[in-house]
Amino acid sequence: MAKWVYIEDLKSHIGEEVEIRGWLYNKRSSGKVKFLILRDGSGFVQSVMVKGTVPDELFQQFKDLTLESSIVLVGTVREEKRAPGGVELDVKDFKIIQKAVDYPIPKVREENIPDVGVLLPKRHLWLRSKKQWALLRIRDTIEKAIEDFFHEKKFVRIDSPILTPSACEGTTTLFKTDYFGEPAYLSQSGQLYVEAACMAHGKVYCFGPTFRAEKSKTRRHLMEFWMVEPEIAFFELDDIMALSEEFVEYLVKRVLNEREEELSILGRDVKKLEKIKRPFARITYDDAVRILKDRKMEFEWGDDFGGDEETAISEAFETPVIIHRYPAKIKPFYMKRDPDNPDVVLNMDMLAPEGYGEIIGGSQREDDYDTLLKRFEEENLPVEDYRWYLDLRKYGSVPHSGFGLGIERTIVWISGIRHVRESIPFPRLLEKIYP
């Protein structure tokens, strides 16, 4: 009885007879030599069958094997330099568990890649494609690295609620639901809650899905995306900038170390990732405006950067670039004003290199009760809904800071792909929620 082994572990079973349970990825034949390429989730392996070395009845079954049929295969592991993974299987036996008929996603040839309009409704099957497989494994590594990074630094993970009673930054971008007759909204940020939690635990972070009903239809937007949001008591702007640099450097390093094969499947130029080392570039909003003016781009002080501006700024650097101290009037109420210049706030955005755009937004928070109350009034926000948040400034208020990193944009950048829709298993896009 052959032992069930995963393809990724085959190298340590050379010479042994093993069982592989998986799906047919591709097959080729040259008359009396037949090749089956299997995938089992852990990797891909080619197995070989030569007429005469297996029973004729089995040899004939080759023609019944269709793309994506599920099979259990028994074979002997052999070192093989010609094979991409370094190992190959000599087939002893196989059984078809279920024969797939007319698999709707064709074998991908470069000139023949189906349109996303075709692939997206088949996302449940598209996940099996090599590129998608590689992407979601990189996502997994980033998610694990996030947990490791913060736990190594003794942060406490605090799960923020997904159903929230009120709007943090206006209701137009919120998904509204019914909560026993009261309106409730899907969370678009856990920030206010981790601000409360950091006063209990010092260093905290939340990590989960967030929801924005923005009518955005670009390669950088999803209606449902995952965000990690650290928040630290007694941290000021410089501290949070330093933490964000260390964090991003760590994530890139982990993917480089653990997902070499996947990056290669995606054709990622890893040399560019190897340059992601601290210190990152750090410039003020004013510096950024100067860069744009030097490039003869039309831009007024006080405007926010659009996609073109972000690209132009990030192209000036090989590392990610942090832009800090934005004009106060384009930033939300909870950001602390710069004591040295009340026109700007103590915030920071981090732009990924190669034109991948903003991956982090963070700030030092307003910690003074009266100032914050005044900001609520200026913005016409419903103070009653935020009494609990104001309480944090009444009972032992301290300077504190945090940031949010959108993981899909981080995955897209590190993987070198174009669109966020491939960085999440089942993307929620504008007016599209199937499957």
Add this chain to the structure above:
RNA sequence: UCCCCGGUAGCUCAACCGGUAGAGCACCUGACUGUUAAUCAGGGGGUUGGGGGUUCGAAACCCUCCCGGGGAGCCA
């Protein structure tokens, strides 16, 4: 919400000035003892997104609706 582009075989595309639908891949049949997107030979496969109009004649031109893609704004 706005601005562009597109919809022809299962997939990717072609079809000249409007003249009556064609290729590669996939699939099926056959050949081939080392294929790496195998190759070679043969075969089946179409209400050209829907509706209306112009015309002797429409995949093509006009109107309209539907669907898809790209971008802007907003943001992570």
